[in-house]
Amino acid sequence: MFKPYANDDDVLNIQGDAMTVSNGTTRVVLNGTLELTQDQRGLKAALALKDAVDAIVAALQAHPGLPAKVKEEPDAKPGVVQNPFQ
Known part of the structure; x- marks a missing residue:
């Protein structure tokens, strides 16, 4: 289950990868183009x-003390992973 603002890792894909909902601790980002056709596939995508x-x-709504605006910086700084082939 997708839990908004819980971490910087979760990604929800809707209708394959037509739309992605990327989680972050200070923001959730929606990317893509989602076609909501008038059929069962469109209904499934709309419900998702x-x-x-x-x-x-x-x-x-459940966040106590919700600020007027968050800082304009990305959530997590990308980490450096040691190259296993060195």
Whole structure:
């Protein structure tokens, strides 16, 4: 289950990888183009998007002392991984 703002690792894919919802501790980023066609596939995608947005709204509403604006910097700084081939 997608838990908004829980970590910097989770990614939710909707309709394959047409739309991605990337988690962060200070922001959630939605990327892609999602076609909501008038069929079962479109309904499934729309419900997945609704679930994600509902979870984001619930997390924001439950946050005590929600700031007016977060800092304009990315969440986690990318780490350096030692090369295993050296």
